[in-house]
Amino acid sequence: DIQMTQSPSTLSAVVGDRVTITCRASQSFSSWLAWYQQKPGKAPKLLIYKTSTLESGVPSRFSGSGSGTEFTLTISSLQADDSATYYCQQYSGYPWTFGQGTKVEIK
């Protein structure tokens, strides 16, 4: 199984900051990596798929990059509405696996 490790587990930043979340895989795989945003009591929302493709309707301040075993989600200018938990997910092979999540807080 491919294990996904996210860092940091939590981060606190001010509005306008550039924020980066990293997801490391236990083995290399192709670009089948997605990012989700989840707010309390809600289902996750797809932000990025295939490493760097922005889902329709998602603000352009979100971007994804990476390859091999290291992938990143960047929020170029943090907004108050971005307060949430973010998860990466590999879908290169079964079982699909998620990172443990990164909670983003607004200072």
Next chain:
Amino acid sequence: EVQLGETGGGLIQPGGSLRLSCAASGFTVSTYYMSWVRQAPGKGLEWVSIIYGGGSTYYADSVRGRFTISRDNSKNMVYLQMNSLRAEDTAVYYCARDGSQRPVQYWGHGTLVTVSS
């Protein structure tokens, strides 16, 4: 509009069985990959199972042999039969649909399963 609605959650004793249902609208379940993803209280997301349009199925190691995913094309429904339930199966269970190159594009609202005596 794509909509997914899960039902069937509730309180069940360890060792018991439960069947979750997912009603789909706005698309045909037989032409998409349909998944179940769960989230234990206060924890992260865990993929559980998937069924392909052609009927192939895959499972997480933690549920293989106990859970069965299935589909009723005539009712446009997806199911998750859960047997030999354990306390660690307690979670909100989400029904999900894929999209082109996307593992999950649409999510249901989730249904809570609590396994406790």
